[in-house]
Amino acid sequence: MAVIFTVFLSSCNENEPVEPVEQTLIMYFPWSTDLISAFRNNIDDMEKAIADNGLDSQRVVVYFANDRNNATLFEISDDCSETVLKTYSGLDVTEAYGIATVINDIKSIAPANKYSMIIGCHGTGWLPVADTGMAKSARQRPAYHWEGSGKESTRFFGGLYPEDQTEISALREGIEQSGLKMEYILFDDCYMSNVEVAYELRGVTDHLIASTSEIMRYGMPYGIIGKYLLDTPDYENICAGFLDFYSNYSMPCGSIAVTDCRQLDALASIMKEINSRFEFDESRLPLLQKLDGYSPTIFFDMGSYVENLCADQTLLREFNSQMQRVVIAKACTPTIYTNLSKEKITVNSFSGLTISDPTKNTVETAQGLSRTSWYKVTH
Numbered sequence: 001m002a003v004i005f006t007v008f009l010s011s012c013n014e015n016e017p018v019e020p021v022e023q024t025l026i027m028y029f030p031w032s033t034d035l036i037s038a039f040r041n042n043i044d045d046m047e048k049a050i051a052d053n054g055l056d057s058q059r060v061v062v063y064f065a066n067d068r069n070n071a072t073l074f075e076i077s078d079d080c081s082e083t084v085l086k087t088y089s090g091l092d093v094t095e096a097y098g099i100a101t102v103i104n105d106i107k108s109i110a111p112a113n114k115y116s117m118i119i120g121c122h123g124t125g126w127l128p129v130a131d132t133g134m135a136k137s138a139r140q141r142p143a144y145h146w147e148g149s150g151k152e153s154t155r156f157f158g159g160l161y162p163e164d165q166t167e168i169s170a171l172r173e174g175i176e177q178s179g180l181k182m183e184y185i186l187f188d189d190c191y192m193s194n195v196e197v198a199y200e201l202r203g204v205t206d207h208l209i210a211s212t213s214e215i216m217r218y219g220m221p222y223g224i225i226g227k228y229l230l231d232t233p234d235y236e237n238i239c240a241g242f243l244d245f246y247s248n249y250s251m252p253c254g255s256i257a258v259t260d261c262r263q264l265d266a267l268a269s270i271m272k273e274i275n276s277r278f279e280f281d282e283s284r285l286p287l288l289q290k291l292d293g294y295s296p297t298i299f300f301d302m303g304s305y306v307e308n309l310c311a312d313q314t315l316l317r318e319f320n321s322q323m324q325r326v327v328i329a330k331a332c333t334p335t336i337y338t339n340l341s342k343e344k345i346t347v348n349s350f351s352g353l354t355i356s357d358p359t360k361n362t363v364e365t366a367q368g369l370s371r372t373s374w375y376k377v378t379h
Contacts, residue, residue: 022057023183024112025230026103029120030093030166031065038217039064039120042188047080049226054078058230059110061085063102065093073105085109094129094166099174107178115180116229117205119171120188120219125299126196126356128368129165168200175204183207184233184258190214191292191299193257194354199268199374202261207328209238212255212299212354213291213336213345221245235329243331253337253344255291257330257352267322271378274310274319280358284308288358289349293338296360303351305358327352 027046029039043062050060055078062082065071071093073086086105092098107115175182184207187193193210201208224241228234235258246254287308289301303323310316330352335344356369369375 018109018111020111020113021059022112023114023116023231024059024061024106024110026106026115026117027060027062027120028102028117029062029064031068031071032120035120035217038219042120042219042222043076045222046226047076048223049230050076050078051080053227053230056231059112060230061106061110063106073102073109075110094170096170096173096177099166099171100177103175103178103180107180114183116183116185116233118186118188118220118229125191125194125354126168126200126369126372126374127298128371129167168197172201172204181205184209186210186220186229188215188219191354193255193259193352194299194356195264195267195302196356196369196372196374198259198261198353199264199377200372202264205261207233207235208259208261209235210257210259212257212301212332212350212352213253214293214338215254216246216249216251216337218249239329239331243333246333251337253333253335255330255332255336255347255350258328259353260326260328263322263326267319267326268374268377270315270319270322271306274306274312274315275379277315278309278311280305280309282358282360285358285360289347290345291336291347291354293340293343293345294361295341296362298356298359298361299354300356300358301349301351302353302355304349305355307349309358323351323353 027043029035029042032039043064046060060076062074062076063071064074069090071088071091072084073088074082074084076082086109088102091101093102181203182205185201185205186209187197190211191213193208193212197210198208221242222229224245225238228237228241239256239258242254242256246252287304288297289304290297290299291301292299303320306319307316310319330350332347332350335346337344357375359369370379
């Protein structure tokens with residue numbers, strides 16, 4: 001009877017609803033081939049932030065891919081212990097269904113009034129997976145920044161091969177299927193602070209935190225900015241902490257920006273007006289601020305581009321005013337680093353978002369630009 005009673009109590013406890021906390025922070029690390037040790041450092045840094053500041057009505061749940069087919073879901077507690085919540089085998093998180101499955105599991109285990117998401121992996125902005133062509137021969141595809149060798153290395157949304165990579169649209173669909181809208185999505189990946197990505201995700205997150213350029217393998221300095229990511233996000237201090245860390249890093253290069261995605265529809269309307277009235281003068285291409293190491297450039301500073309496109313000063317002021325409402329915090333070192341060409345690029349213009357409209361990169365990487373939601377609504 002004692003055994004039966006114990007089992008009965010256990011069953012009752014399992015079925016009792018879990019009281020929602022104020023926020024659940026999801027740290028999402030899909031299989032990224034060569035970043036396992038960097039992800040482990042990111043988690044350790046977040047645990048330092050938790051140890052220093054505690055968790056006040058917060059929960060931090062981590063999805064960590066151990067290899068291509070297996071992953072673990074665990075929770076970081078106040079004392080920084082890690083409790084395994086679930087394991088996965090064969091779940092394809094490059095598809096919307098797989099992403100929704102993970103988020104729904106977290107919703108069930110760690111319900112909250114609001115959710116935020118950190119995504120750590122490789123990144124190439126809006127570029128479609130099919131066009132990145134890691135499986136193609138070197139003659140048929142360009143080199144990518146993560147392929148560079150040497151002491152310094154940088155961080156696609158996913159791993160190094162197409163079968164491990166996720167379309168931005170699949171991420172959006174996965175979050176939509178879960179029924180959530182994030183307070184913020186932080187991309188700890190290269191080239192994710194572009195208007196094409198932000199516009200695609202505007203329905204599933206209020207804010208986007210990301211880099212316009214390559215981010216060093218170390219990633220975001222969670223030991224410094226972790227406390228500003230928990231509870232009510234402090235976007236100004238997130239950017240300030242990032243800048244302070246990377247200004248003193250061995251490779252003192254980095255950029256970060258926070259986009260208020262709720263302001264993007266208004267920006268798109270202005271951009272459509274500009275595009276309807278002006279055509280970019282290709283002779284001005286060298287005047288644009290480039291923020292990548294690709295040749296030809298794919299990611300240009302958006303503010304720099306529009307200044308060289310729009311000849312109507314009243315309309316330009318309207319654009320710049322809306323950009324201030326879109327990009328609510330930003331920071332950039334005087335130079336950024338690209339692992340592709342092993343060079344530092346001087347940054348004279350930094351609006352916090354990139355745009356690829358003027359790219360002359362004719363390799364497959366830029367062929368999908370006209371298929372992005374942003375391009376369709378602004379042209």
